[in-house]
Amino acid sequence: MQVANSIIAITGAGQGLGRSMAVYLAERGARLALLDVNQQGLDESVTVCQAHNAEVRSYVVNVADEAAVDQCFTAIAADFGGLDVLVNNAGIMRDGMLLKVKDGKVTERMSLAQWQSVIDVNLTGVFLCTRAAGAIMAESGNGGVIVNISSVSRAGNMGQTNYSASKAGVATMTVTWARELARYGVRVAAIAPGFIGTDMVAQMRPEILEGLVKQVPLRRIGEPDEIASTVSFIVENDYLTGRVIEIDGGARM
Template identity: 60%
Template sequence: MNLQDKVIVITGGGQGLGRAMALHLAKKGAKPALIDMNPEALDETVGLCLELGVEARAYVANVADESSVTEVFDSIVAEFGAIHGLVNNAGITRDAMFIKAKDGEVTKRMSLDQWRQVIDVNLTGVFLCGREAATKMIETGSEGCIVNISSISRAGNMGQTNYSAAKAGVVALTTTWAKELARFGIRTGAIAPGFIGTEMVMNMKPEALDKMTAGIPAKRVGEPDEIAHAVAFILENDYFSGRVIEVDGALRL
């Protein structure tokens, strides 16, 4: 896909990885349609995209709410005319141990609310946005690509039963959609980042950040733009579909 003038929807597009993706794709001439719950962050990212000379728009929506997702994708097509790509980037964490116990007594368990919040945003949100994007691509005759953001935690990570399950599910969706949607000229791909230097990570206590970095063979956290670069690769490579790219500095959980 040549990204010039292509409409690329990015969820969680207001800040962090989403902002890096929006700016990286805007530099290639794409038109970002950014979805987020934070209107102030969205407006700031849109402003940065406009400074690069491309059209960009902000949409406030909850990716875990079906009616909200349907409405926002209707609005995007109404305003841009088509959707050529989707990056399912929105995600949250609610980390907790599955079970905590001491001396044979269970002291704490991951709550159902902690489970549901992460599954709702990180998995159901990907399903809803992917379904609406594919629907619009088919209805408008726009062949396109869906990129889902997974994580190396999909292999299982302590304290992340909910997050790991969701990110493993994202990969399963990616593979399934690649097989089902190929007939319509729609590709899918996934990216599994390791530890990336977003604002949240870089605000960790220095000793905690140093300890985390020491375990990465590359001896550093990744840059948000390095994930954005992987997103662009999947969007631009028309023979890439149904696979996962790990961008983790050789770290394997």
């Protein structure tokens, strides 16, 4: 499938990697449906994409809300006349240790709210959006592509019980869906980014950022376009499905 003229929906498109992906794909002629909970962020992303003469529409939606997701994808299919690609990028972090102990006593625990909020967005949101988009693709008879954003943290990372669990779940759902949806011409793959130079990373204290770089054999933080170009590669390689591509400079967590 070619990126040019494809109808591509991107969740979490109001900032960060989602916006970078949108701009990268806009430059290559994609027709874009941008999803986020933040209207202001979406408006800014739409403006940037339109500067590249892209056809783009925005949709305010909470990916963890089943009814809202179904309504959103019905609207996308009606507005664009179908859907070719979904990029499940929306995600949040609520980091914390499972337990903190001082003088033999537990002083702090990861709260259920910390756990559930991340699972709701990062895991349930991916499930709901894939189910909605996959149904449109399967019924169209033209197939499609679903790209999930996992993380190298899926292997387990200290202070990220919730986030690591959610991203491991995304990776396993990717393999499961690739097997289930292939019969309908739908390919499913995932990207596991390492440390990428988003606004959040750029705001880290210099000493913390330096410590992160030391964990990367290539000795640098990844560029957002290096993730966006991988999305493009997955879309355009018709023999790729059921795989998680690590874009992490060689880091292993």
